[in-house]
Amino acid sequence: MAANKKILMLPGDGIGVEVMSEVRRLIDWMDKRRSVTFDVTQDLVGGAAYEAHGEAITDKTMDVAVNSDAVLFGAVGGPQWDSVGYDVRPEAGLLRLRKDMDLFANLRPAICFDALAEASSLKRQFVAGLDILIVRELTGGVYFGEPRGIENLPDGQRRGVNTQVYTTDEIRRVCRVAFDLAAKRGNRVCSVEKNNVMESGVLWREEASWIGENEYPSADLSHMLADNCAMQLVRTPKQFDVIVTDNLFGDMLSDVASMLTGSLGMLPSASLGPADDSGRRHAMYEPVHGSAPDIAGQGKANPLAMIQSYAMMLRYSFDMGEDADLVEQAVRNVLDSGKRTGDIMQDGMELLSCQQMGEAVTAELDELAA
Numbered sequence: 260m261a262a263n264k265k266i267l268m269l270p271g272d273g274i275g276v277e278v279m280s281e282v283r284r285l286i287d288w289m290d291k292r293r294s295v296t297f298d299v300t301q302d303l304v305g306g307a308a309y310e311a312h313g314e315a316i317t318d319k320t321m322d323v324a325v326n327s328d329a330v331l332f333g334a335v336g337g338p339q340w341d342s343v344g345y346d347v348r349p350e351a352g353l354l355r356l357r358k359d360m361d362l363f364a365n366l367r368p369a370i371c372f373d374a375l376a377e378a379s380s381l382k383r384q385f386v387a388g389l390d391i392l393i394v395r396e397l398t399g400g401v402y403f404g405e406p407r408g409i410e411n412l413p414d415g416q417r418r419g420v421n422t423q424v425y426t427t428d429e430i431r432r433v434c435r436v437a438f439d440l441a442a443k444r445g446n447r448v449c450s451v452e453k454n455n456v457m458e459s460g461v462l463w464r465e466e467a468s469w470i471g472e473n474e475y476p477s478a479d480l481s482h483m484l485a486d487n488c489a490m491q492l493v494r495t496p497k498q499f500d501v502i503v504t505d506n507l508f509g510d511m512l513s514d515v516a517s518m519l520t521g522s523l524g525m526l527p528s529a530s531l532g533p534a535d536d537s538g539r540r541h542a543m544y545e546p547v548h549g550s551a552p553d554i555a556g557q558g559k560a561n562p563l564a565m566i567q568s569y570a571m572m573l574r575y576s577f578d579m580g581e582d583a584d585l586v587e588q589a590v591r592n593v594l595d596s597g598k599r600t601g602d603i604m605q606d607g608m609e610l611l612s613c614q615q616m617g618e619a620v621t622a623e624l625d626e627l628a629a
């Protein structure tokens with residue numbers, strides 16, 4: 260049986276708390292039915308931590324996060340904290356987790372469940388069966404590059420500056436993550452940049468090619484300009500398997516890809532750090548959506564993005580692919596049976612609360628594991 264794995268749960272604010280409760284239900288199910296016991300610690304982050312401690316995450320919680328095998332993160336934020344200082348506002352907790360754990364690779368799957376294909380902005384034929392994974396570099400590039408700032412010019416104008424900058428190591432490590440993940444899927448990687456107008460894009464392409472040729476010769480590597488990739492994602496998205504790209508392009512392309520699948524309440528994500536000598540990586544798993552203050556506390560949240568983030572944790576942090584498959588199959592079956600939360604509701608379907616959706620997933624797991 261698997262040894263205990265240390266998980267830190269940070270539900271955060273708003274619907275983060277509600278969707279995390281449904282993951283807790285799954286963890287209890289795993290404990291009882293699969294004999295997988297997790298050591299779970301739960302703590303505060305975001306606005307909840309600010310109310311209790313005056314900061315968005317404490318050093319003590321950060322310590323637990325860094326020493327955990329995986330962090331499950333709900334969502335942070337809300338209008339009541341809009342006016343608090345930049346350093347202590349809820350999002351600062353999320354940024355600190357990413358920074359202190361060096362979470363440089365952000366994984367955003369775009370999977371279109373057959374039952375939800377009608378909810379996509381594209382026609383069913385283009386999205387049914389869609390399964391792509393975008394790997395976005397998360398800690399470098401134009402969002403962090405120096406120099407940056409806004410300066411006053413002698414002629415009275417102002418000038419805003421940001422710098423796109425990448426090193427060999429930064430490109431290589433995120434490409435390795437993409438190739439490793441591709442090996443477990445279709446083994447096809449599309450590296451995306453703009454080498455036609457950016458030197459950092461030239462370097463990106465050269466380094467991605469180097470990694471492909473020297474370390475993953477059996478993988479199928481292609482290259483695409485970012486603007487073309489945006490177009491191809493809405494033209495024929497199923498041509499892609501794994502896309503690897505920088506921070507800025509990844510930010511945009513992953514949002515485009517996610518909308519192909521319908522609803523924000525269905526989108527999971529993972530962020531991975533560097534591997535240590537034993538191969539263990541810092542990792543955080545979270546839904547793409549925020550704290551949804553408009554529906555918080557009403558039982559209306561869709562917990563499936565959080566539940567699928569949990570499945571990603573099983574797969575990528577604990578190598579429990581079979582259990583991850585089981586959870587994902589349960590989600591698929593629940594949707595096929597016509598059960599829906601409000602955000603993905605369709606005519607003739609059965610409307611469930613957040614808790615009822617969590618219960619439906621575990622009931623389906625009971626069936627699958629019987």
Ligand code: NAD
Pocket residue numbers: 274333334335336337338350353523524525545547548549550551552553554559560561562564602
């Ligand atoms: P949001 O993702 O919270 O909500 C956008 C819309 O989608 C809302 O109408 C909401 O009701 C709906 N929605 C989102 N998730 C849903 C779910 N699981 N089930 C059903 N409906 C869902 O984005 P927002 O409204 O722009 O931001 C609200 C707060 O969340 C802000 O304070 C923002 O800063 C914060 N935020 C946090 C994160 C994070 O913690 N990672 C991400 C985005 C936004």
